[in-house]
Amino acid sequence: MAIAEQQAQAAQGSGDKSWHGIVLQTLKRNEISLIPYVPDRVLTPLIKNLHADPFFTTFATAREEEAVGIVSGAWMGGRRGAVLMQTSGFATLANVLASLAVPYQIPLIMFVSERGTLGEFNYGQSLVCRTMRPVLDSLALEHHTITRLDELEFIADRSIKQAVTTQAPVALILNPLLTGGKTFDK
Amino acid sequence: MTTRNTKVMNRFDVTSRLIAKLKHEEAVIGGIGNTNFDLWAAGHRPQNFYMLGSMGLAFPIALGVALAQPDRRVFALEGDGSLLMQLGALSTIAALKPKNLIMIVMDNGIYQITGAQPTPAASVADIVGIATASGLANSAWAADEEDFERLVEEAMSRSEPSLIAVRIDDKPGVGTTRRDPVQIRERFMHGLGVREPL
Numbered sequence: 001m002a003i004a005e006q007q008a009q010a011a012q013g014s015g016d017k018s019w020h021g022i023v024l025q026t027l028k029r030n031e032i033s034l035i036p037y038v039p040d041r042v043l044t045p046l047i048k049n050l051h052a053d054p055f056f057t058t059f060a061t062a063r064e065e066e067a068v069g070i071v072s073g074a075w076m077g078g079r080r081g082a083v084l085m086q087t088s089g090f091a092t093l094a095n096v097l098a099s100l101a102v103p104y105q106i107p108l109i110m111f112v113s114e115r116g117t118l119g120e121f122n123y124g125q126s127l128v129c130r131t132m133r134p135v136l137d138s139l140a141l142e143h144h145t146i147t148r149l150d151e152l153e154f155i156a157d158r159s160i161k162q163a164v165t166t167q168a169p170v171a172l173i174l175n176p177l178l179t180g181g182k183t184f185d186k
Numbered sequence: 187m188t189t190r191n192t193k194v195m196n197r198f199d200v201t202s203r204l205i206a207k208l209k210h211e212e213a214v215i216g217g218i219g220n221t222n223f224d225l226w227a228a229g230h231r232p233q234n235f236y237m238l239g240s241m242g243l244a245f246p247i248a249l250g251v252a253l254a255q256p257d258r259r260v261f262a263l264e265g266d267g268s269l270l271m272q273l274g275a276l277s278t279i280a281a282l283k284p285k286n287l288i289m290i291v292m293d294n295g296i297y298q299i300t301g302a303q304p305t306p307a308a309s310v311a312d313i314v315g316i317a318t319a320s321g322l323a324n325s326a327w328a329a330d331e332e333d334f335e336r337l338v339e340e341a342m343s344r345s346e347p348s349l350i351a352v353r354i355d356d357k358p359g360v361g362t363t364r365r366d367p368v369q370i371r372e373r374f375m376h377g378l379g380v381r382e383p384l
Contacts, residue, residue: 034250034253034254057253059278059281059282060278061246061274061275061278062273062274062275062277062278063272063274063275065240065242065243065246065272066243066246066272066274066275066278067246068243068246069240069243069245069246069247069249069250069275070246070247070249070250070253071250072247072250073215073246073247073248073249073250073251073252073253073254074250074251074253074254075250075254076235076250076251076254076371076374076375076378076380077213077250077251077252077253077254077255077258077378077380078254078255078375078378078379078380079250079253079254079255081250095239095240095241096240096243098239099238099239099240100237100239100240100243100247103238103239103367103368104367104368104370104371105367105368105371106371
């Protein structure tokens with residue numbers, strides 16, 4: 001078991017100190033209440049806790065593009081949202097980022113569970129992961145890879161505030177060093 | 187499709203009829219291409235949002251607006267080709283049941299703006315059948331213009347999502363949307379009362 005995963009599991013008892021507890025509290029503090037997602041194994045505890053908290057409207061969409069459309073519409077209507085996905089889901093977004101979020105200047109907040117790295121066993125995941133940062137860079141889109149629990153709150157909170165105030169999308173990449181990632185035995 | 191007893195209408199005419207019925211600053215999301223051009227030509231309103239890309243996302247964007255502003259009716263205008271690109275959105279909307287969302291599909295069976303090529307489902311798939319099977323019970327073909335207006339009124343009094351499909355001809359859009367994304371979004375946000383003009 002990965003050290004980060006052990007730490008994350010040990011922290012689950014104390015609630016807010018787990019990576020997903022910190023993400024949930026950071027969303028709440030920034031009044032981000034609409035959370036459409038396409039799931040990922042690693043995101044499961046976050047998604048479960050978002051569903052359990054009545055502050056959030058959390059639901060699955062059929063495709064990541066749809067979720068981006070929904071939070072973009074919600075932003076224009078005065079409600080903040082964020083999209084949860086895994087790296088392969090991000091790979092489907094180049095068109096909507098380049099034709100909606102970026103040109104219309106929408107503070108699209110994305111949490112991406114990073115698959116395809118640090119011991120990934122799925123060939124498809126590992127190749128698709130390598131397309132993510134070049135896409136983000138080519139659009140000059142702000143992104144941060146979060147590897148440490150003690151940096152998570154700062155990076156997530158500041159990035160969200162920057163996205164909102166500069167009206168620009170941001171991708172927060174949740175690395176396996178933070179989340180424990182997906183392990184071989186699952 | 188051959189058994190469908192529906193008149194072939196004109197998109198600009200149908201769009202104009204819809205806009206004439208709006209009295210409460212309802213939001214209208216125009217899908218890309220001619221759907222958008224005719225919305226623009228039907229008379230600019232600050233509550234109109236014009237998509238310049240992201241084909242297939244008119245319904246998801248409208249869903250987001252509807253979830254953010256549950257007391258405002260939100261319309262979305264989409265073409266059949268665009269809808270085919272994002273059919274999953276129908277199930278998402280059916281599952282969420284937004285009480286204020288009304289979806290209108292302009293179906294001419296072609297990608298009109300790219301040279302009128304037939305869509306992959308032209309003359310075989312039934313949009314209303316797909317919507318109903320996706321869980322959107324309030325889905326109907328408009329038989330003619332009068333029926334379209336009646337369906338719009340019905341949808342506006344419902345507290346569940348509705349979908350109205352219209353068979354349209356292959357006439358091009360009447361206007362051309364001004365292509366300034368930031369101006370479009372900013373104006374739309376003013377129209378929805380989210381922002382004050384500078």
